[in-house]
Amino acid sequence: MHTYEPPIFELSGAGKIGAWLPETGVPETALPADLLRTDDLAGLPELSETEVVRHFTRISQRNFCIDTGMYPLGSCTMKYNPKIHEDAARMPGFAFIHPLQEDTSVQGALRLTYDLQALLAEISGFDQVCLQPAAGAQGEFAGILVFRAYHLDRGDDQRDEVLCPNSAHGTNPATAAMVGFKVVEIATDPRGNVDLADLRAKVGPRTAGLMLTNPNTLGLFDENVHEVAAIVHDAGGLMYGDGANFNAILGIVRPGDVGFDFMHYNLHKTFTTPHGGGGPGCGAVGCKTFLAPYLPGPIVVENDDQYSSFTPEKSIGRLKTFKGNFGMFVRAYTYIRMLGAAGLREISENAVLNANYLRVKLHDLYPVAYDRTCMHEVVLQGKLKGAPDIHTLDIAKRLIDFGFHPPTVYFPISVAESIMIEPTETESKRNLDAFIAAMRQIAREAVESPELLHNAPTTAPVRRLDEVGAARKPILKYDRAAINGLRGDKATTDDQLEQPTY
């Protein structure tokens, strides 16, 4: 099927409108002539509702998504997004309330927020939760700002370093730098844990804290987590828990019980608020009592069954307008309330079961960076015997032809040719077996007919794209000449446009 859809600007026609608006209906006031826009909104298109809906429906069909198939993007937890969540977030008392209404007029929303704070605290073993951060990276930012505020408040102003294992997500070092800290990288030991000797060598009076993802991005639970925490704490540092991989340990272990002082939750991963093509998310944070006075605000508190907002006394301040991505709170709350404690544990059990099943079914062909029982994801390497010219990228692209979204590739950066697979608990054994069969066939093809991999994908809406060209001469917005330049003999002619002068 030919699925090309032109940029929406090429569908524009003078005088069309896609919304039915009321008349002004009041006596007119003159507009201030010297403050007006002067370009007649040049560059904005004119289309009917029909055309707009058809355009976006057509381009949507050029997407792969969870509802069409397995999406084992490591560290992103692409699990099924329950449909009730979407109905819930759109209820009138949730979607159509203003963030600055009096607390007395939004008691239901405040109650839900308060309850979600408490549920997350219980699941993770922390004392206080704040839901304001909009994404994991902002949760990290909150945490490292809190660490800074805590140390400074104690007069401990020499701590200017944050430690990050080399397997950490890029957001960890980027966050520490954004707060103003120097980043110190810690090595990984031969079993995939934090290298204790390297940690001991680098920790000290300048250490503000360590940012640790556990299970880490190698899919492994750190075997020495207690000891890591003890080393950092003994040096006066704090333990930050990156909750990106929390899906592996719900009801299995609470981060607050293994030495973490602070963590963020990715509601869009673990608690399945939809990823939305890049967001929105929610990077709620939780901490131990001694750090609670520094949390961002507002937080919701309860007194005699009345709910209200509260900002802690030594708060690092506000990280976002209002209280956070409330629509995500509704979805995560719904998820936790429908699963309960046993349901949550079942999630992690199946997530870990599925990942280990993939590991043992593939490790004979694809080297496993650290071949021991993994948690919710497994990191393979795209180094196939007898296929020296095949890279992880080729394997990933060939998976598309088999109907799968490729795993995360080339991350973690500490593993060469990494392929990071997170099947999640919502995949069936039938799908896992199909994925395994595809991976095994790709390994055969890599030796017997490598061109199939080099040319892949061939069944997607487009072939491999010229990313180098895109970066060399960036075209970041619609410009007819630039787009026509790219399209060559397929360029649109004036006759094909309703508004050729566009």
Added chain:
Amino acid sequence: MSHYISITERDRTEMLKAIGVESVDRLFDVVPAEVRFPTLNLPAPLSEAEMARELRRLSAANADVLTNSCFLGAGAYNHFIPAAVDSILRRSEFYTAYTPYQPEIAQGTLQSIFEYQSLMAALLQMDAANASHYDGATALAEGAIMALTATRNRRKIVVAPSVHPQYRAVLRAYTQGLGVTIVGDEDPNTSVEEIAALVDDKTACFIAQSPDFLGTLHDLKPVADKVHAAGALFIMATNPIALGLFQTPGQVGADIAVAEGQPLGIPLSYGGPYLGIFSCTEKLLRKMPGRLVGATTDLNGELGYVLTLQTREQHIRREKATSNICTNQGLMALAATVYTSLLGKTGLRKVAEICYQRAHYAAAEISKLAGFEVVTNGPFFHEFVVRCPRPVTEIAMALEFASIIGGYDLAQDYPHLGHAMLVCVTEMNTKEDIDRLVAALKG
């Protein structure tokens, strides 16, 4: 077993056998025994029907803007959202996908972001817009950080007191560890022009908002010129709906322009998820935070889209990245894209006109009331300040009886204005609603 899980007992047995462990519990032997398998004290699970009932109960405990008339703005605006917007947002193809790392199977998301960037650049008249930030306030804070990087040794930020108080709070929170000085907003009575005079050769950027927090429209062109003369960058915060009629950031010469995108087809949702619109000049492009989508071609010469200029970003550059942002507000950017496409050139102007005219009508009617005074001077958009004869909290209660959500109480942020209420009017407030508000205020 939960209805989201597709593994049967039999599957599990086979899988465990393949893995070589006798039970699922054994997969977690690595977890220290004394903390393994804690008892979580959570409420008993609810069936879907029970859950739906519980949610309806919680939802019903809130006063919504559908059944009440809302005159509250102050950074979040009650606008009409065509049904087509949510119809597109509810397509699984969009909302159950993630960041388009594999462009061959994410052309829908990538093309929609490319169109979003194009629409926002056109609306703001800026050279380039990125794929989104968390909200208007974080876009502003990231803009200030970008200005610090771009101007190198300048560590002062000048901000007008008429910039949204929460935006200024976020700006301070974001920059608290960076050794910068933020000045200009100490005295709320100072004008934008007076504040601009604080810009010197140590200043990285000057931040102003139009329409400002109190709704006032400013001519920022002369201010921008002054800022540029001092070698600093000019950051303008604005409202996308106002741009249907009024001066754009590009027109006045802003280097960086940000806005809260919520008014573009995104429901109020008690404050989020919203949309941070971020744009800048061509010159600053490579210092920009956030994701960017660019047009390119595939092996067959077909037009396609990819994430581009990624060497600015955290997953490549780690601690040297321009920002730590990863997950953004993708689906909200799609809402703004669909909304802006539906309204188009004519609709955007018309919505702005209705808001402007009805707000001015409301101001004129309220100013006729004894004891009430409209203190906003000069042209305004969306909202205006009303000085009231009694504390706003008392008035709000009276309005509540009339099913009216009143304006924002300025007592916390601008106490110098006395009993002052920031009244917001959009196309959702009919003439009848406004007349009812006036009658209710009269008491």
